[in-house]
Amino acid sequence: MNAYLKTSFIKQQLSNLKQLxxxxxxxxxxxxxxxxxxxxxxxxxxxxxxxxxxxxxxxxLDYLLPFWQSEYNAAAHRHVYISFYGGEPLLNMPFIxxxxxxxxxxxxxSRTFTFSMTTNAMLLNRYMDWLAxxxxxxxxxxxxxxDNNAYRVDRAGHEAFDTIVRNVELLREKYPDYFQRKINxxxxxxxxxxxxxxxxxxxEKYDTMPSIGELNNxxxxxxxxxxxxxxxxxxxESLFQxxxxxxxxxxxxxxxPTYQTVCTFLHxxxxxxxxxxxxxxxxxxxxxxxxxxxxxxxxxxxxxxVNGKILPCERIGHQFALGQIGEQGVELDFKAIAKxxxxxxxxxxxxxxxxxxxxxxxxxxxxxxxxxIDGKPVCHGFTTKEDFEQYESQxxxxxxxxxxxxxxxxxxxxxx
Amino acid sequence: xxxxxxxxxxxxxxxxxxxxxxxLLYNTKxxxxxxxxxxxxxxxxxxxxxxxNLGVIRVEAAISEQxxxxxxxxxxxxxCFIAEAVENQPKPIQLMPVLNLQxxxxxxxxxxxRFIGESVLHYLSDITIYLNDSCSLHCCHCGQYDRQTAxxxxxxxxxxxxxxxxxxxxxxxxxxxxxxxxxxxxxxFEYRYFNELCSWLKKKKIYPMFxxxxxxxxxxxxxxxxxxxxxxxxxFPAQKEIVHKxxxxxxxxxxxxxxxTGEPEYAAACAMAEECHLENYKITPIYxxxxxxxxxxxxxxxxxDIVSERVPQRMIFAHQKLNSHFFGALHIYPNGDVKANPNxxxxxxxxxxxxxxxxxxxxxxxxxxxxxxxxxxCGQCLYQFLCPSPSNYEWVIGRQNLCSVQKMQSR
Numbered sequence: 001m002n003a004y005l006k007t008s009f010i011k012q013q014l015s016n017l018k019q020l021x022x023x024x025x026x027x028x029x030x031x032x033x034x035x036x037x038x039x040x041x042x043x044x045x046x047x048x049x050x051x052x053x054x055x056x057x058x059x060x061l062d063y064l065l066p067f068w069q070s071e072y073n074a075a076a077h078r079h080v081y082i083s084f085y086g087g088e089p090l091l092n093m094p095f096i097x098x099x100x101x102x103x104x105x106x107x108x109x110s111r112t113f114t115f116s117m118t119t120n121a122m123l124l125n126r127y128m129d130w131l132a133x134x135x136x137x138x139x140x141x142x143x144x145x146x147d148n149n150a151y152r153v154d155r156a157g158h159e160a161f162d163t164i165v166r167n168v169e170l171l172r173e174k175y176p177d178y179f180q181r182k183i184n185x186x187x188x189x190x191x192x193x194x195x196x197x198x199x200x201x202x203x204e205k206y207d208t209m210p211s212i213g214e215l216n217n218x219x220x221x222x223x224x225x226x227x228x229x230x231x232x233x234x235x236x237e238s239l240f241q242x243x244x245x246x247x248x249x250x251x252x253x254x255x256x257p258t259y260q261t262v263c264t265f266l267h268x269x270x271x272x273x274x275x276x277x278x279x280x281x282x283x284x285x286x287x288x289x290x291x292x293x294x295x296x297x298x299x300x301x302x303x304x305x306v307n308g309k310i311l312p313c314e315r316i317g318h319q320f321a322l323g324q325i326g327e328q329g330v331e332l333d334f335k336a337i338a339k340x341x342x343x344x345x346x347x348x349x350x351x352x353x354x355x356x357x358x359x360x361x362x363x364x365x366x367x368x369x370x371x372x373i374d375g376k377p378v379c380h381g382f383t384t385k386e387d388f389e390q391y392e393s394q395x396x397x398x399x400x401x402x403x404x405x406x407x408x409x410x411x412x413x414x415x416x
Numbered sequence: 417x418x419x420x421x422x423x424x425x426x427x428x429x430x431x432x433x434x435x436x437x438x439x440l441l442y443n444t445k446x447x448x449x450x451x452x453x454x455x456x457x458x459x460x461x462x463x464x465x466x467x468x469n470l471g472v473i474r475v476e477a478a479i480s481e482q483x484x485x486x487x488x489x490x491x492x493x494x495x496c497f498i499a500e501a502v503e504n505q506p507k508p509i510q511l512m513p514v515l516n517l518q519x520x521x522x523x524x525x526x527x528x529x530r531f532i533g534e535s536v537l538h539y540l541s542d543i544t545i546y547l548n549d550s551c552s553l554h555c556c557h558c559g560q561y562d563r564q565t566a567x568x569x570x571x572x573x574x575x576x577x578x579x580x581x582x583x584x585x586x587x588x589x590x591x592x593x594x595x596x597x598x599x600x601x602x603x604x605f606e607y608r609y610f611n612e613l614c615s616w617l618k619k620k621k622i623y624p625m626f627x628x629x630x631x632x633x634x635x636x637x638x639x640x641x642x643x644x645x646x647x648x649x650x651x652f653p654a655q656k657e658i659v660h661k662x663x664x665x666x667x668x669x670x671x672x673x674x675x676x677t678g679e680p681e682y683a684a685a686c687a688m689a690e691e692c693h694l695e696n697y698k699i700t701p702i703y704x705x706x707x708x709x710x711x712x713x714x715x716x717x718x719x720x721d722i723v724s725e726r727v728p729q730r731m732i733f734a735h736q737k738l739n740s741h742f743f744g745a746l747h748i749y750p751n752g753d754v755k756a757n758p759n760x761x762x763x764x765x766x767x768x769x770x771x772x773x774x775x776x777x778x779x780x781x782x783x784x785x786x787x788x789x790x791x792x793x794c795g796q797c798l799y800q801f802l803c804p805s806p807s808n809y810e811w812v813i814g815r816q817n818l819c820s821v822q823k824m825q826s827r
Binding site for chain 2: 073081
């Protein structure tokens with residue numbers, strides 16, 4: 001089996017961790033129909049209104065600190081995001097306060113800790129003073145106007161829109177500068193909204209541009225497939241259906257899937273994009289030893305579930321935990337992790353070798369059906385020569401129509 | 417025929433520079449180039465380089481003879497292409513060579529959540545450690561050598577690198593992607609902890625290159641560094657018998673660096689290398705303050721020299737952003753002082769600072785790593801980024817350009 005991943009590389013990633021996300025609680029004061037931990041899905045641990053114990057978070061931070069101070073640390077200074085996720089994280093405020101206090105006193109000068117949170121804003125009115133004091137980056141989940149937001153309801157089925165908007169307004173009124181700097185929105189696209197409606201709502205109401213996410217189409221319960229399909233909307237298709245498609249696309253720029261596609265192409269195929277000064281000086285390293293678009297474990301973040309499971313990301317099923325925070329300490333077996341990745345990669349290498357888009361693959365192995373079952377998982381991103389030529393031609397047509405955006409993408413966008 | 421229209425486009429591997437009414441088109445794949453001062457052609461090229469044109473413009477069949485000649489030449493040199501513009505067919509476009517350096521200092525400084533030193537360890541590639549600063553030799557140009565090339569040095573003090581500090585330093589470098597780790601002095605054999613160092617390095621399986629002046633070679637101690645790469649510095653007047661003796665010694669990883677100040681020394685170095693059957697050696701010119709004519713004849717470049725060797729696109733980009741001689745290099749002195757280049761100011765001291773912090777400071781302050789040809793006169797020269805990065809010679813000679821190009825261009 002090819003050794004795509006070595007244990008030392010995992011240590012390197014941990015030592016240079018960019019984001020640590022805690023699932024503070026699995027409890028939520030909303031019951032959104034499409035929730036990733038809701039009725040559509042079957043790939044998560046059972047929700048039991050549990051809280052993540054502070055001791056576990058502290059145990060993990062104590063485990064990570066020596067890595068950040070080790071010879072594997074590559075940074076003189078680095079931002080580390082400490083993120084709080086749920087459920088609804090504001091339902092477990094004592095955890096957040098204690099973790100923030102603990103992080104603030106960590107004896108490490110090479111790290112600047114930035115706190116962030118994804119919230120439904122239902123309790124924002126209670127905690128906004130403290131959050132503003134700690135300069136939290138806040139991502140508010142809101143799907144657009146009242147109609148667009150109809151899936152976001154409380155446990156009794158009442159619409160949450162009024163409360164969310166009232167709390168957001170209050171925050172804006174009380175802390176206008178903080179609001180402008182640190183408050184962002186995320187809207188989930190579904191069959192009760194559209195890219196155009198979302199875009200217009202946030203532009204008019206908050207003069208801001210939200211990120212727009214699609215429903216996760218992995219881990220769907222077989223008996224909910226049909227309902228899921230009715231609810232699901234594809235962002236690109238929704239954008240194309242917009243009356244002012246070109247205008248919205250241009251305004252959303254790198255937040256738009258069109259620009260993201262072009263940007264990915266340029267990064268891999270223009271030949272003029274360099275990751276860092278070393279690539280300029282010595283050339284790009286041989287790309288041979290990594291396949292798929294999977295991030296290296298902990299290369300982007302580490303996600304801790306409410307049960308103390310350690311995952312490389314919150315977007316993947318809990319069955320893919322790479323370790324856990326146990327009673328005795330943190331259990332991360334680097335050899336075992338490398339083995340898992342190498343085994344999954346081995347199942348795909350045949351497809352990857354033949355794929356014409358392997359250089360700019362965005363397919364994560366953990367979001368691939370049957371990757372954990374012996375046999376051959378099918379990669380839906382597999383690209384034939386013809387597919388690739390079509391992709392290239394679409395990108396070039398786009399650039400031909402928007403020549404100045406080529407320069408904008410090359411000169412302004414930092415994606416790494 | 418006369419009404420036919422064509423697309424004229426510049427190819428993406430072509431580097432374009434324009435200065436003082438002249439333009440250079442350089443094929444980075446072959447080195448072929450076109451230099452022009454024709455206003456007509458430069459206007460055409462400027463049009464092609466307007467952002468909305470993406471390197472391609474429409475031209476009439478009935479264009480001037482001057483245009484035609486340029487198009488023929490540029491097509492022959494694979495610099496431009498010409499294609500018939502067919503009705504209802506889309507305009508061809510080119511991805512113009514716009515450098516996109518993701519971790520560019522300026523870009524990271526603009527981002528709120530980024531630090532310029534966030535991955536700085538990966539940049540450490542060339543480390544020179546000076547164990548001590550004492551030496552009993554009286555080399556004619558001592559004080560010049562180490563400012564121009566890898567070499568030992570001395571001061572009027574007697575400082576020994578603290579051994580514990582040295583071990584910590586190696587620890588800090590354990591995961592750095594080093595391409596060169598050099599240990600020199602002073603006379604390294606007089607380093608107070610030399611024995612301990614050799615044993616410790618062997619134990620840790622660290623194999624730096626030791627650098628020593630040939631007259632300081634202590635044959636009684638040579639066995640201690642037999643497993644290590646060794647570079648022997650030879651200046652003139654040279655002691656041939658020592659070179660011969662080291663050549664005959666069983667030193668499987670030994671190389672020689674001859675420092676010459678003129679033609680006779682060059683000839684002597686070549687002869688010595690032959691007589692002593694040296695296989696691995698290099699010859700480096702040293703500026704003494706009195707041998708400028710030797711440099712003018714042998715080091716200074718002409719326009720022809722610059723274009724005679726192909727410069728790939730990546731190196732042209734690199735010359736715009738960093739100094740390809742110095743980037744990633746640190747020189748660490750026995751008192752802990754660190755310089756990015758021996759000719760430049762101290763960037764930090766490892767007694768107080770971590771090496772990563774010093775490297776981050778160098779990225780910001782830029783004493784050497786990002787020194788490029790953006791001053792006068794190079795900043796006004798067509799060959800600004802085709803030329804190699806500024807070297808130590810520029811600094812010791814005190815000239816920004818070691819060439820005759822400006823004289824040519826102003827004619």
